[in-house]
Every structure is written in structure tokens, then in C-alpha cells.
Amino acid sequence: MGGVKVLLRNPKREVDVPGPVAVVALLDQLGYRREGVLVIVDGTLVTGDATIAEGSTVEVRPVVSGGAG
Numbered sequence: 906m907g908g909v910k911v912l913l914r915n916p917k918r919e920v921d922v923p924g925p926v927a928v929v930a931l932l933d934q935l936g937y938r939r940e941g942v943l944v945i946v947d948g949t950l951v952t953g954d955a956t957i958a959e960g961s962t963v964e965v966r967p968v969v970s971g972g973a974g
Contacts, residue, residue, distance in 0.1 A: 907960040911935070914966060924959035931957065932965070941968055 909924035928944050928951060939953045945964040946957055957963055
């Protein structure tokens with residue numbers, strides 16, 4: 906039932922995936938490179954080896970690098 910709610914940006918959308926799911930598997934399924942995004946689960950930044958529990962809300966944000974250029 907529940908699954909994992911994933912909030913994506915660019916374009917902004919929401920998808921549901923079956924859980925539990927590993928962060929790396931989720932990103933692979935969505936077509937993201939681990940190095941290019943931050944994964945936030947229920948408000949907490951997680952590492953690539955984390956497993957996301959069913960019923961969680963995940964936000965995938967692109968890593969923004971900047972600086973004076």
C-alpha cells in the first residue's frame with residue numbers, strides 16, 4: 906500500500922514508487938546520477954547507501970555548485 910512519495914524538481918512533479926527502496930536503486934530508476942543530486946528523506950539528508958522506508962517522503966534536489974566566475 907503506502908509506497909514512497911518522491912518529490913522532483915525540474916520539472917516539478919511527484920511520483921510514487923514501491924518501498925522500501927535503496928537510494929541508489931531509486932535514483933537509477935528515476936534516471937539520476939548520485940553525484941548530481943541531494944536526497945532528503947522526511948526532512949533529513951541521507952547518503953547513497955541508505956534505504957528509504959515505505960511511507961516516507963523523499964525530495965530529490967539537484968546539487969547546485971556555484972562561485973564567482
